[in-house]
Amino acid sequence: MNVIEASGLGKRYGSTWALRECTLAIPAGHVAALVGPNGAGKTTLLNLAVGLAAPSAGVVTVLGGRPAGSLAALDGIAFVAQDTPVYKNLSAADMLHLTRNLNRRFDQRYAEARLGELGIPLKRKAGRLSGGQQAQLALTLALARRPRLLLLDEPVAMLDPIARHDFMATVLLAAADDGVSVVLSSHVLTELERVADYLILMSRGRVQVAGEVDDLLASHRMLTGPAAETDLFASRPVVHVRRAEAQAHLMVRATAGDPVPPGWEAHPVGLEELALAYLREPAAAALPGPARGRGTQLSEVTK
Amino acid sequence: MTTLTIPARPEEDTSPRPVPWRRMAWVTWRQHRIALAGVAAVLGALAVCLWLVGLHVHHVYAAAIACRPAGSIGCSDLVYSFNGMDTFMTNGFVMDAVPALIGAFVGAPVLARELETGTFRYAWTQGFGRWRWTLGKLVPLAVVVAAAAGAFSVLLSWYYQPYIAAGNQALSLNEWSPLAGGLFPLRGVAFAAWTLAVFAIGALAGMLIRRIIPAIAATLAVYTGLTFAAGLYLRQHYLTPLVARNLLNPPSSAWIISQWWTKGGKFSFAGDPNADGMPRMNFLQQVCPHISLGPGSGKLSPTAVLQCFSQHGYAMLTSYQPASRFWPLQWIEGGWLLALSVLLIAATVWLVRRRAT
Numbered sequence: 001m002n003v004i005e006a007s008g009l010g011k012r013y014g015s016t017w018a019l020r021e022c023t024l025a026i027p028a029g030h031v032a033a034l035v036g037p038n039g040a041g042k043t044t045l046l047n048l049a050v051g052l053a054a055p056s057a058g059v060v061t062v063l064g065g066r067p068a069g070s071l072a073a074l075d076g077i078a079f080v081a082q083d084t085p086v087y088k089n090l091s092a093a094d095m096l097h098l099t100r101n102l103n104r105r106f107d108q109r110y111a112e113a114r115l116g117e118l119g120i121p122l123k124r125k126a127g128r129l130s131g132g133q134q135a136q137l138a139l140t141l142a143l144a145r146r147p148r149l150l151l152l153d154e155p156v157a158m159l160d161p162i163a164r165h166d167f168m169a170t171v172l173l174a175a176a177d178d179g180v181s182v183v184l185s186s187h188v189l190t191e192l193e194r195v196a197d198y199l200i201l202m203s204r205g206r207v208q209v210a211g212e213v214d215d216l217l218a219s220h221r222m223l224t225g226p227a228a229e230t231d232l233f234a235s236r237p238v239v240h241v242r243r244a245e246a247q248a249h250l251m252v253r254a255t256a257g258d259p260v261p262p263g264w265e266a267h268p269v270g271l272e273e274l275a276l277a278y279l280r281e282p283a284a285a286a287l288p289g290p291a292r293g294r295g296t297q298l299s300e301v302t303k
Numbered sequence: 304m305t306t307l308t309i310p311a312r313p314e315e316d317t318s319p320r321p322v323p324w325r326r327m328a329w330v331t332w333r334q335h336r337i338a339l340a341g342v343a344a345v346l347g348a349l350a351v352c353l354w355l356v357g358l359h360v361h362h363v364y365a366a367a368i369a370c371r372p373a374g375s376i377g378c379s380d381l382v383y384s385f386n387g388m389d390t391f392m393t394n395g396f397v398m399d400a401v402p403a404l405i406g407a408f409v410g411a412p413v414l415a416r417e418l419e420t421g422t423f424r425y426a427w428t429q430g431f432g433r434w435r436w437t438l439g440k441l442v443p444l445a446v447v448v449a450a451a452a453g454a455f456s457v458l459l460s461w462y463y464q465p466y467i468a469a470g471n472q473a474l475s476l477n478e479w480s481p482l483a484g485g486l487f488p489l490r491g492v493a494f495a496a497w498t499l500a501v502f503a504i505g506a507l508a509g510m511l512i513r514r515i516i517p518a519i520a521a522t523l524a525v526y527t528g529l530t531f532a533a534g535l536y537l538r539q540h541y542l543t544p545l546v547a548r549n550l551l552n553p554p555s556s557a558w559i560i561s562q563w564w565t566k567g568g569k570f571s572f573a574g575d576p577n578a579d580g581m582p583r584m585n586f587l588q589q590v591c592p593h594i595s596l597g598p599g600s601g602k603l604s605p606t607a608v609l610q611c612f613s614q615h616g617y618a619m620l621t622s623y624q625p626a627s628r629f630w631p632l633q634w635i636e637g638g639w640l641l642a643l644s645v646l647l648i649a650a651t652v653w654l655v656r657r658r659a660t
Contacts, residue, residue, distance in 0.1 A: 050428050051427075051428070051433070052423075052424060052427060052428065054657065069433070071319065071321055071430070071432045071435075072318055072319055074428060074429065074430050074431075074432060074433075075319045075430045077428070078428075079424070079428040081421065081424035081425065081428075082424075083421060085420065085421040085422045085424055085425050086422070086425065087334070087422055087425075088420070090333070090334075094333060097329070097333070098330055098333065098334075099429065101322075101326040101327070101329050101330050101431075102322065102326070102327075102330060102426075102429035102430060102431040102436070103322060103429055103430035103431065104319055104320070104322055104430050105430075138425075145429075145430070
């Protein structure tokens with residue numbers, strides 16, 4: 001089952017496409033990271049998936065074919081929006097009560113126990129909680145609904161490192177223990193490896209890379225060799241070229257078994273390195289499916 | 304680090320039963336109880352004022368009509384005293400603002416606050432569903448503000464009773480038509496209907512404008528336009544006005560819409576609205592110079608004017624709505640306002656369902 005499935009999905013604001021030609025299938029059971037620079041279309045994609053925005057083109061379904069925003073879809077999805085909005089004039093206890101009344105399932109005991117553990121007083125107005133506490137409150141409300149899919153839009157952007165760590169720990173625990181599928185957007189690349197096992201890289205309103213982290217890492221290599229010889233790779237899918245004096249670093253699509261030319265060294269890549277390489281080459285793409293999924297040729301990326 | 308785990312989910316369900324409506328009632332109450340308390344406080348304070356002043360008005364009125372012999376100095380004092388109370392509350396325009404203020408301050412923030420603070424991203428992604436959430440908020444709030452306004456207008460009806468009682472005119476007491484512009488919307492079903500309509504306008508404005516203060520301002524502006532349009536142009540056409548020929552001294556309870564003169568069955572000229580529909584002075588002197596006002600000759604006699612103009616082939620026509628049409632006109636006004644409100648609320652729900660960020 002795919003937790004989010006988009007086909008030809010696009011969203012236009014005025015004359016600007018925030019997202020276009022997005023075809024994507026995120027399988028269940030992953031913690032998927034939606035990565036890209038600001039304005040890449042991450043929030044737009046999440047808003048479309050949760051029904052807060054209506055597509056200008058294409059379709060998006062969730063949880064195995066349910067139309068985004070339908071009652072059946074909302075029943076199984078919990079969404080924590082950017083800046084984790086809560087009603088500032090309501091107490092934490094009221095927020096629990098509110099969420100309980102607005103959903104078919106709500107685990108009051110879990111929610112209360114979690115807030116207790118976090119040291120968030122039930123009586124305190126949400127507006128008087130710290131940013132980290134508000135984020136934790138919003139996450140608690142989302143998890144207590146026992147969703148099958150948890151969508152988080154830039155959940156940790158506003159948090160300090162400790163709050164960020166605690167927040168992600170909670171998310172990962174829910175994913176591990178309950179099998180909640182998670183899709184989270186972030187422009188923070190650090191910690192990505194620890195958190196995500198599925199990567200969707202977006203830039204300029206398009207999906208650039210999508211796939212399981214293990215597969216992506218296994219299919220990319222960093223080659224280092226003499227800068228004069230980069231032409232050797234004219235026929236290989238190169239993602240990104242970085243030159244330093246006489247040496248060139250090439251990120252190519254290759255597995256560990258692929259032959260390495262003489263005078264060159266091959267190294268495995270890290271997730272952050274891979275993401276950065278693609279983000280620096282918005283024209284490169286690595287997408288599943290036979291029709292797409294070719295990196296650009298060397299001739300295009302060497303200037 | 305937390306050690307809590309989440310219990311297993313129940314069976315997956317692709318077409319879940321919706322969350323029951325009654326659970327939304329608590330949500331609506333919890334989030335809008337302060338606004339509703341504000342409405343109750345304002346109406347309560349006004350009600351106390353109306354009650355105290357109204358008791359006095361009723362008391363003086365009862366004394367004035369019971370006073371014998373009519374025309375004596377004592378009775379004239381009472382009449383003078385009653386007519387002199389024609390201030391503050393009797394000036395209906397103060398009360399005409401009440402439906403607008405209630406409607407705008409309760410209606411406009413319902414959606415505008417969510418959109419302005421971003422909490423709509425919480426509210427509209429809960430399992431209850433966004434259009435159901437909208438309906439579950441707007442309908443109960445609309446019913447409550449309309450009911451509160453309805454109850455308040457019962458008090459207003461009581462308060463204004465002495466001013467519209469038949470027979471006041473004969474006793475030189477002020478008598479207003481129940482159809483008069485400032486008074487008609489305060490009584491019957493109109494007051495509640497206007498409150499409901501402004502609430503609905505506010506809800507839609509909040510959805511469209513997405514900010515509380517501008518939405519309230521827009522709502523009040525739309526209300527002002529609508530209430531003037533209704534009072535000046537629409538209301539008189541709800542039912543075809545009656546037309547009377549050569550009607551002098553129409554009853555005070557009637558709502559005079561226009562007066563004009565004809566000659567040979569054709570429109571000749573409009574009557575002067577400031578002089579009971581009599582011809583304007585320059586024309587009067589032209590047609591009937593002998594009855595024009597000489598120096599110190601006192602008031603012009605309408606009977607004499609009519610007689611003279613009739614001899615010259617003129618007829619005076621008066622179109623009016625009789626007071627007996629109060630309830631039919633009330634139901635018509637209440638009806639279209641209710642229809643408008645339903646339409647606006649439906650449009651708001653549709654927009655929430657359809658239009659997104």
